[in-house]
Amino acid sequence: MNATAAPEKRRWTAPYAEAAIDAVVRVPGSKSMTARALVLAALASGPSVIRRPLIARDTLLMVEGLRALGVGVDTGDDDRWTVEPGALKGGTAVDCGLAGTVMRFLPPVAALADGPVAFDGDPHARERPNDGVIKALRDLGVEVEDGGRLALPFTVEAAGAVKGGELAVDASKTSQLVSALLMAAPRFEQGLDLRHVGDRPVPSRPYLDMVVQMLRQAGAEVDDTEPDRWRVAPGELQGREWVIEPDLQNAAPFLLAAVATGGRVTVEGWPVETAQAGDRIRDVITRLGSRVEWSRGGLTVAGSPSLIPTELDLADASELTPALAALFGVDGGPFTIRGVAHIRGHETDRVSALVTELRKLGADVDEFEDGLRVNRGGRAPGTWATYADHRMAHAGAVAGLVVPGLVLDDVACVSKTWPDFAEAWERAVHGDRPEGNGA
Missing domain, CATH: 3.65.10.10 (Enolpyruvate transferase domain)
Incomplete structure (x- = not known):
């Protein structure tokens, strides 16, 4: 199967x-740690090792999505995955299944590719909100074709680079929106100055602590001292060993x-x-x-x-x-x-x-x-x-x-x-x- x-x-x-x-x-x-480690490893300047990863549908969908974008992921050893980053390529498609991490984390990565990247998933996934990611990418100057749905299926019309800079989002529906943007931010030309401006607080705050911690472990410069604001400087992410809890x-x-x-x-x-x-x-x-x-x-x-x-x-x-x-x-x-x-x-x-x-x-x-x-x-x-x-x-x-x-x-x-x-x-x-x- x-x-x-x-x-x-x-x-x-x-x-x-x-x-x-x-x-x-x-x-x-941990699914959360495995997914974030995979994305950060894919965006790094050198190879990474992920020890004790979660082997399940969500994380394997993430692996296949990264492979579709040109990232080398070796899952031959169940206890030790290796990730070899490469030039991100377009003209490809990503299957999100029912994984919110894939449908939200990979579009900002795909925006760095050299051509269009199509996203789709299970029927239930088409009902999950993804307006935050789609609107954020558009505000960053990335064209997204979604037929007006603000949900799957959609295509990120990538042009090889994202300028970055200041960005305001409403992340009150999901913290995954913030995590997705922060992980890709070091690769944006101007980094990212991200603000949450919704009427409600960002839910599931521990996930934001996790992504900031993991970004810093990969060598990113992140300033989260101001409430509801994250500033990520442009720069290289380093390949490293990730040990999953x-x-x-x-x-x-x-x-x-x-x-x-x-x-x-x-x-x-x-x-x-x-x-x-x-x-x-x-x-x-x-x-x-x-x-x-x-x-x-x-x-x-x-x-x-x-x-x-x-x-x-x-x-x-x-x-x-x-x-x-x-x-x-x-x-x-x-x-x-x-x-x-x-x-x-x-x-x-x-x-x-x-x-x-x-x-x-x-x-x-x-x-x-x-x-x-x-x-x-x-x-x-x-x-x-x-x-x-x-x-x-x-x-x-x-x-x-x-x-x-x-x-x-x-x-x-x-x-x-x-x-x-x-x-x-x-x-x-x-x-x-x-x-x-x-x-």
């Missing part, structure tokens, strides 16, 4: 936890499994210091009344299934919303998640999807423009729809721990960030220990 193709749907009965879970889990590399967003459902069942789950290799937004889960779990400790070669959660009702603002860690909402939806209440209006534009409208699926379980749920509140949980068996969204599949797995026989209509969508998620989940629930490198 082509690892970058949309996977065939697969129904899956989520494992029911008949006892408290006791598991040690090894999760694959475990993906803490993918790890979160496993830690929540300990909470849901009153068990213990350890995620191996959890970084003591990290810019990943998923690290927020440690604070959330503590607020819910469970214990978090460093032990057993990683981060361990000793779960208390009696949750403390709480209200969470997850604006900076919105990827945690689906799994947490599922945990809340099968427990008591009230539990509230706010600050996540922007996830309506993710792989699906996650707020609406979560409310729909939780109500099918019998939960009493209120929907807000920027989140939801679970007033009372429900545990009615049935089918959980995943909407071609890996996070919705993770949520269904969490709910299935306490809802016997819950069937996910499609678990194959997890290939986006962890093709082996279902198998790893089954091992954790049934008490088996991981084998191999888990990547």
